Amino acid sequence: MLETLLPILIITALALAVIGAWRRIRLWRQGRPSAVPLFKGLAALPRRYLVDLHHVVGRDKVISNTHVATAGGFVAAAVLMILVHGLGLGSSERMGPVLGGLLLLASATMFVGSLFVAKRRRNPPARLSRGPWMRLPKSLMAFSLSVFLITLPTVGVLPQDAGSWVLALILSAVLVWGLGEMVFGMTWGGPMKHAFAGALHLAFHRRAERFSTKHGGGGRSTGLKALDLDDERAPLGVEKPADFTWNQLLGFDACVQCGRCEAVCPAFAAGQPLNPKKLIQDMVVGLAGGSDAKYAGSPHPSQGLGGKPVGEHHGGPHGPIVAREGTALVDAETLWACTTCRACVEECPMMIEHVDAIVDMRRFLTLERGETPNKAPEVLDNLIATDNPGGFAPGSRMNWAADLNLPLIADLQQVDVLLWLGDGAFDMRNQRTLRALVKVLRAAEVDFAVLGNEERDSGDVARRLGDEATFQSLAKRNIATLAKYRFQQIVTCDPHSFHVLGNEYGELGGPGAPARYDVRHHSTYIAELYDAGRLAFSPWKGGRVTYHDPCYLGRYNGEYEAPRRVLEALGIPLNEMERSGFRSRCCGGGGGAPITDIPGERRIPDMRMNDVKETGAELVAVGCPQCTAMLEGVVDKTAEVRDIAELVADAIVMPSARPRRGERCSPGSRTEEVVS
Amino acid sequence: MRPEQQGIEMAVLVSVGRHPITGRARRADQDARGLELALCLEGRLPGSRIGLLHAGPRSEESEAALRGYLGMAADAGTGLNTLTLLEQPEGSDAIPALADHLSAAMPQLVITGTRAELGEGSGLLPYALAERLGWPLVNGLAAVEKVENGVATLLQALPRGQRRRLQVRLPAIICVDAAAPAARQSAFGPARRGELEATPGAAELDHELAGWQVAPARKRPKRLKIIRAASARDRFKAAAAKAEGGSGQVLEGVSSEQGAEAIFTLLHEEGVLRS
């Protein structure tokens, strides 16, 4: 009886899955068009899955092995099952036992994997969603076990007519359950949806450059795409779920609700109303239409309530995401709580890009509704009127360096290094860092200059606050200024400027000004100077030190080594925090978060300072003006906050009194060099 | 919403502002507060309509600044997506053009900032308009409480946070200054989409202005308040205290010559006039 029943069951499940897939694809295609190379993407899929995805999943060995066994077993079992039971190859004399044997092996592997899945679900950590996910291990077992059992007769371990028809019927029922979850549910919205959507998401990812290639590691890029501001009809940001591009929607749909993003999100930990996992699920709700009542994970935090109750938010693909009044899919404060630290993006096994989606939605709120919260409108107005967020007179940008005689690139026209100061030039704390950096550059006899008052804010904050118009205005003027001069590289002590100049200006360059720069963080540059033997340090005599990785240097630009290299050169032994490197916890200063200032139960910098305290460090080395400001702002902090440049400047042993180039050379002599 | 509170017709006069530090054109702070007041009022009195009005030359810079006002009307339903530009050649007098337009359009409430950030900035424009149109004027407005049966109840801001409630029959002109609520954010999208409806305005050359020399305004010197206080409490009291009008005098029922004489003497004493 099974011989007739099995092909029918399998073919039915497959047919239903195809229909479901078509419906799901239609849901995604509600999004805006986005050109992706279809075949190239599909061809890259195996590598992206096996290398990049497993690079992330592999951080947790148990889960990684579980997933390899379960998913690998499932894929193999599914294919073999179609061959053996669906197409009846199992009864062929020669192929039968071989294929059947392999199928037994695959389903057994899957069964072992599902045991581990079940074990994890026994006492699941808070970050995991419950609901339908709790039945997944049972479904996995139902599938693998029933496939195993129905295959036994095929290989002749059991006689074809073993057991009664009652047994066969029970077995088929279990198989129907398994098939239902694994095949039907994959495209109709069950937990297994992640496999279908996830695979396609990997193939058609919006930021394909993040994946490694045979030639090397993943590329650095901004996920933010420049808005077309010249076309008046081009939409400004994302108002409705259907305003996302189709592959963004596909990406949201791939979420496995593993909650890794939730576990690392600083805003969530601070009790601010943002849970990145929930946010992605909100988008899935919007994509299909409905309310979030079925969501079974941790909600967006809310003060005093222990979390925003689910079931109150609802929406559809063509309805607003943020309501003008009342509630829609998400509340605006959820979007504004994000520090754009990319911790979630770094941890997400499905390679979902939360930050870009958040900024897309912010763009609409800022550019169309004029609803940037708190001090943000003032900051944006300042940027428009004075080119710096503080509203300082642009002509006072160099006041801090009045006594330093900094060479201006306008006088020299050409230098090796253009020192980009950033808006830290207006901040008294950061001015100390800048002075230290100048001292280092001079000690190493670097040929450098600054833009001086010609420099403007890089546009970082404006862009993260969703004000793409102000960002592009600042960026284009900066690009035009930079195009006037010749330099080998830009060095900056501000990772935000670093990221924006290096990764975001490129898209905005024109034919006359390509806007591709070789930008370096000062720690990278100092490490290079040291390696080239141009700096010498006196030995470190201080106490315990730890290092805080800035998000925009580390996760955004992959620079974890250079700062540590510099500290090592200084003779400083590092006491790493538990969350360091790519897992570094944000200081709370990015993404305009200190400006929009969404209330939470704790402050992010306080939590970070606690991490510092746990290492017993008396000093925390930093490499970012924002981090410096945030960490220094912690009340009763246990450690001193010093920028790497300051530590280097303190330890520097001045080279013997050689005449120092770059410091006191007159503009005249430099101009001659340019002419020759 | 009480039935007698009907929607009203408002005209907001807006000018091209100038940023105090960089001098870049922008929406003028006080005018933007005026528009904020109008937008809030419109929210409370459904059926109200706001007309945005500017008289002056059209240039790229001024257009960008004027669009800043349109960007404030991002909320759906305001229907505020045009600004009427009474186009005038450079150096024209705005008052006749505005007065002509207002007496034809007959709004019930004209809202304007107290003083322009650019040009003469004498703060006389609202008064000159009120004189021409024969409408009452209230300055230093903090809020419009209600408009009922053609009478508006207003709160006027006085020094040190005091408020005076006034009733005024419409049509009227009201001017706002820094005491009015701050203007909302201007959004890029609506600002860009909004329309500038240009009509030629009366082109009367401002002869007096033509004869003037214009220089960037400087901060006025502030009179130093000398506080001799021993404790923080005294200092706080001194800072919060009303200005002592010790040497002042109230002139009542005097002839204009006597009044002028008194002012003249005072200006001499203060060293404003030297002879």
Ligand code: SF4
């Ligand atoms: S967004 Fe990514 S990290 Fe977060 S729950 Fe979904 S799959 Fe996991």
Ligand code: SF4
């Ligand atoms: S970028 Fe950082 S703050 Fe924003 S959602 Fe992700 S983890 Fe949370």
